[in-house]
Amino acid sequence: xxAPSGPAPAGAPAxxxxxxxxxxGAVRALHxxxxxxxxxxxxxxxxxxGAGKTTLAKVLGGLQVPDAGEVRIAGKEIPPGDVRAAxxxxxxxxxxxxxxxxxxxxxxxxxxxxxxxxxxxxxxxGDLHQRWQADxxxxxxxxALATRIRDLPVxxxxxxxxxxxxxxxxxxxxxxxxxxxxxxxATDALFERLRRLRDSGVTVLVVLHKLREVAAVxxxxxxxxxxxLVLGPAEMSEVxxxxxxxxxxxxAGRSDEEVGVRTAGHEEETLxxxxxxxxxxxxxxxGLSGVDLRVDAGEIVGIAGVEGNGQRSLVSAxxxxxxxxxxxxxxxxxxxxxxxxxxxxxxxxxxVPFDRNTEGxxxxxxxxxxxxxxxxxxxxxxxxLYPPRRGRVHSVRPAAxxxxxxxxxxxxxxxxxxxRRSPLISLRQYKWQATQAMDRWRVRYDxxxxxxxxxxxxxxxxxxxxxxxDSGLEVLVAAQPTRGLDFAATEFVRRSLQGLRDAGAxxxxxxxxxxxxxxxxxRLLVMYGGRIVxxxxxxxxxxxxxxxxxxxxx
Amino acid sequence: MTGGLRRVAxxxxxxxxxxxxxxLILRVSGYSVGEVFSGVIQGxxxxxxxxxxxxxxxxxxxLIALSVVIGFRAGFFNIGGQGQFYMGACSALAISLGWRxxxxxxxxxxxxxxxxxxxxxxSLFPGWLRVRFGTDEVLTTLMMSFIxxxxxxxxxxxxxxxxxxxxxxxxxxxxPETFRLTGGSGVSATVLLLVAGVTVLVWLVLERTRFxxxxxxxxxxxxMARWQGINxxxxxxxxxxxxxxxxxxxxxxxxxxxxxxxxxxxSPEVGFTAVVVALVGLLNxxxxxxxxxxxxxxxxxxxxLPIVTDLPPPALVLLHGMVAFLVTIKFRAVRRRRAAQLAxxxxxxxxxxxxxxxxxxxxxPAPGTGAGSG
Numbered sequence: 057x058x059a060p061s062g063p064a065p066a067g068a069p070a071x072x073x074x075x076x077x078x079x080x081g082a083v084r085a086l087h088x089x090x091x092x093x094x095x096x097x098x099x100x101x102x103x104x105x106g107a108g109k110t111t112l113a114k115v116l117g118g119l120q121v122p123d124a125g126e127v128r129i130a131g132k133e134i135p136p137g138d139v140r141a142a143x144x145x146x147x148x149x150x151x152x153x154x155x156x157x158x159x160x161x162x163x164x165x166x167x168x169x170x171x172x173x174x175x176x177x178x179x180x181x182g183d184l185h186q187r188w189q190a191d192x193x194x195x196x197x198x199x200a201l202a203t204r205i206r207d208l209p210v211x212x213x214x215x216x217x218x219x220x221x222x223x224x225x226x227x228x229x230x231x232x233x234x235x236x237x238x239x240x241x242a243t244d245a246l247f248e249r250l251r252r253l254r255d256s257g258v259t260v261l262v263v264l265h266k267l268r269e270v271a272a273v274x275x276x277x278x279x280x281x282x283x284x285l286v287l288g289p290a291e292m293s294e295v296x297x298x299x300x301x302x303x304x305x306x307x308a309g310r311s312d313e314e315v316g317v318r319t320a321g322h323e324e325e326t327l328x329x330x331x332x333x334x335x336x337x338x339x340x341x342x343g344l345s346g347v348d349l350r351v352d353a354g355e356i357v358g359i360a361g362v363e364g365n366g367q368r369s370l371v372s373a374x375x376x377x378x379x380x381x382x383x384x385x386x387x388x389x390x391x392x393x394x395x396x397x398x399x400x401x402x403x404x405x406x407x408v409p410f411d412r413n414t415e416g417x418x419x420x421x422x423x424x425x426x427x428x429x430x431x432x433x434x435x436x437x438x439x440x441l442y443p444p445r446r447g448r449v450h451s452v453r454p455a456a457x458x459x460x461x462x463x464x465x466x467x468x469x470x471x472x473x474x475x476r477r478s479p480l481i482s483l484r485q486y487k488w489q490a491t492q493a494m495d496r497w498r499v500r501y502d503x504x505x506x507x508x509x510x511x512x513x514x515x516x517x518x519x520x521x522x523x524x525x526d527s528g529l530e531v532l533v534a535a536q537p538t539r540g541l542d543f544a545a546t547e548f549v550r551r552s553l554q555g556l557r558d559a560g561a562x563x564x565x566x567x568x569x570x571x572x573x574x575x576x577x578x579r580l581l582v583m584y585g586g587r588i589v590x591x592x593x594x595x596x597x598x599x600x601x602x603x604x605x606x607x608x609x610x
Numbered sequence: 611m612t613g614g615l616r617r618v619a620x621x622x623x624x625x626x627x628x629x630x631x632x633x634l635i636l637r638v639s640g641y642s643v644g645e646v647f648s649g650v651i652q653g654x655x656x657x658x659x660x661x662x663x664x665x666x667x668x669x670x671x672x673l674i675a676l677s678v679v680i681g682f683r684a685g686f687f688n689i690g691g692q693g694q695f696y697m698g699a700c701s702a703l704a705i706s707l708g709w710r711x712x713x714x715x716x717x718x719x720x721x722x723x724x725x726x727x728x729x730x731x732x733s734l735f736p737g738w739l740r741v742r743f744g745t746d747e748v749l750t751t752l753m754m755s756f757i758x759x760x761x762x763x764x765x766x767x768x769x770x771x772x773x774x775x776x777x778x779x780x781x782x783x784x785x786p787e788t789f790r791l792t793g794g795s796g797v798s799a800t801v802l803l804l805v806a807g808v809t810v811l812v813w814l815v816l817e818r819t820r821f822x823x824x825x826x827x828x829x830x831x832x833x834m835a836r837w838q839g840i841n842x843x844x845x846x847x848x849x850x851x852x853x854x855x856x857x858x859x860x861x862x863x864x865x866x867x868x869x870x871x872x873x874x875x876x877s878p879e880v881g882f883t884a885v886v887v888a889l890v891g892l893l894n895x896x897x898x899x900x901x902x903x904x905x906x907x908x909x910x911x912x913x914x915l916p917i918v919t920d921l922p923p924p925a926l927v928l929l930h931g932m933v934a935f936l937v938t939i940k941f942r943a944v945r946r947r948r949a950a951q952l953a954x955x956x957x958x959x960x961x962x963x964x965x966x967x968x969x970x971x972x973x974x975p976a977p978g979t980g981a982g983s984g
């Protein structure tokens with residue numbers, strides 16, 4: 057494939073940028089980044105959350121005007137922030153978040169967003185399908201052209217984003233974290249497609265999170281850390297895994313993430329029990345049918361499965377967010393089938409929701425309010441309404457000293473206020489408790505009043521953990537807790553879950569990352585079509601689990 | 611903090627721009643701008659009784675605007691304050707006329723409670739429709755407002771009509787003088803204390819109670835609130851009820867204060883101006899107090915102006931409209947910008963951004979995807 061603007065000068069790099077700098081207020085997103093990418097290869101760009109990967113991708117695509125520096129694509133200089141010029145030079149971008157309109161059919165969405173020459177303002181459905189049939193077939197996408205985008209599974213949507221990007225004969229394809237939402241199988245398929253593109257002469261720059269994925273697909277790798285290019289582009293064959301992770305995390309990155317365990321003690325007790333649970337299907341998913349599930353004290357039970365096979369319905373049933381048609385739910389021995397969500401939470405159920413940005417936090421609300429949400433439903437304070445029944449309150453807290461002490465006078469005042477059982481609450485106290493919890497979980501923030509949307513993904517997840525795990529709990533349902541997180545944050549979340557298990561709580565872990573499930577789960581269940589179709593115990597057989605996930609065995 | 615300061619500054623600028631545009635229109639229409647604005651100053655502040663009149667008009671505006679603020683906190687746009695205000699006034703009137711011989715204090719108390727109850731019912735119905743069926747509350751509260759206005763018209767022209775009336779306008783009988791909290795000026799220490807107390811109470815409920823914080827959380831992201839175990843419907847109904855009660859209270863204060871009787875279609879814009887007041891007050895209790903005083907002054911000036919210029923009163927209503935227009939644009943623009951930012955956050959997380967109840971991926975097209983080589 058060649059760029060519409062004509063072939064690049066011989067030997068010129070496909071992408072070249074020089075001393076790029078971007079700042080958002082006081083935050084330096086990119087600093088003096090110079091990068092040359094050879095044509096016809098797959099280049100990986102890695103780094104932690106907030107390292108500047110997405111910003112760099114946006115600058116290359118003309119979506120972000122840099123403060124300094126220049127960008128050349130196929131030898132042509134791109135005026136800062138000129139999307140059209142970048143496109144004309146042959147660059148196509150696949151965004152981190154899907155951008156196809158959900159209510160459109162596949163053909164309509166492609167016609168609208170791909171801007172391929174030769175379209176008409178008025179179209180007939182048949183013509184449209186003819187125009188796009190070849191593209192969709194070529195990438196092996198099975199999606200019928202008349203299907204609406206919102207009805208497609210994530211991996212099909214991902215494929216379409218790529219189809220769209222390539223529709224205008226791009227010579228450089230830029231993908232921003234394309235694997236964040238994909239299952240392992242879909243990731244492999246995506247990588248295969250990227251290799252084919254490379255072999256046909258396209259230069260690929262892909263932003264990735266996981267080192268395993270980098271090793272699987274990349275020819276060269278570049279590492280960003282705190283907005284600076286600290287490595288690369290280096291040939292993959294010449295970089296060791298160790299050197300790569302050191303480059304990503306930095307010299308002082310790892311040591312301070314110890315998760316301390318406060319109480320220990322292993323009891324053989326069932327903390328969460330679902331018996332014959334069925335529920336109605338939702339817009340996105342099949343309902344549950346006859347799900348039996350048990351989580352005991354001191355174990356992590358993993359739920360594997362391709363997304364959209366009832367995982368959401370399962371969490372809704374446990375949390376009490378949607379009614380059951382059949383079956384019963386018990387939390388810590390108490391009948392909770394019809395109990396309101398609040399009662400379940402006060403009984404010791406905690407949740408890490410699927411989508412932290414919409415379900416986990418309120419983006420525009422201040423940090424302290426997000427952190428205090430659990431306190432709002434406990435009328436008499438958590439410790440009182442949630443008694444350590446049978447002497448058991450599990451809690452896992454990282455042992456970090458708080459960074460600010462209030463004066464003794466202030467403490468005493470607030471204790472007094474607390475004891476008065478006034479209907480009025482002390483915001484200072486809420487904020488102080490939130491500060492303490494967030495410091496323990498090492499949320500990085502400036503003030504407790506800043507909105508949650510100002511935090512990076514990893515920090516938002518820490519904020520959620522600081523809310524869900526910092527008070528006593530019995531059982532945690534963690535849905536995709538590490539999705540889209542960088543290496544360090546992922547490790548932190550995983551170790552927190554293990555710490556919780558060791559403290560004697562029960563954990564139900566729902567994940568589409570099989571490695572994660574294999575590493576953490578004491579038992580593994582596989583969901584397919586709203587049923588539990590497989591029970592596994594370690595050591596796990598990747599093939600057998602994979603077969604169960606596709607419904608091949610029962 | 612600087613963000614808050616910027617919001618205040620931009621609102622002040624908007625109001626000033628509205629003044630400028632209005633001045634321009636008056637100028638083009640051949641009026642003397644200087645004369646009109648000196649008239650506004652006189653009518654709002656300096657003329658005899660002008661400041662009192664400003665406060666008199668600020669009181670209902672403030673109470674109804676606070677009701678709008680409460681709705682907004684929980685994410686609802688209760689713009690039916692007018693109807694809730696009317697229903698409150700009618701209920702208080704019914705109690706006061708039906709129990710003329712009662713002890714004044716008790717009648718006023720009962721009348722006020724009845725007014726709050728009526729306002730509550732008038733907003734709870736659209737509120738219930740909203741949380742139960744998802745009916746757009748902007749439409750239903752507005753429609754209920756029209757119904758309220760017609761109920762007032764019916765009552766003043768029918769069952770409660772003053773038999774000794776002239777027949778020119780439908781009006782009720784006057785309530786006994788002993789029931790009144792103020793003279794004709796509409797301002798007295800009692801009423802001021804009452805309103806101040808209510809304002810502080812609203813602030814406490816919103817900012818210093820668990821219910822207020824819960825409301826804030828629900829208003830900002832109901833999905834997250836649901837996951838947190840908050841009963842979103844109950845909180846929503848609570849907000850609607852509280853909101854309606856305040857607007858109803860405004861009706862009682864109006865009756866026991868300056869009005870003493872109800873005339874069909876009295877204070878026809880107060881409920882709608884109050885929405886503007888709440889928006890100009892940045893949906894914050896103290897900001898709303900300032901905005902209410904400002905708009906109260908304007909209202910007073912509107913009534914005063916015909917005395918000093920030949921300007922027809924509706925000409926200044928133009929200013930209201932202009933402020934409402936600009937403030938709404940700003941309000942929507944900020945929301946849009948926020949939504950756009952959420953659709954493409956800077957750092958890596960899965961899933962769609964964007965707040966609100968819809969858990970689907972946002973339909974916001976990424977910038978630049980539509981531009982092509984076609």
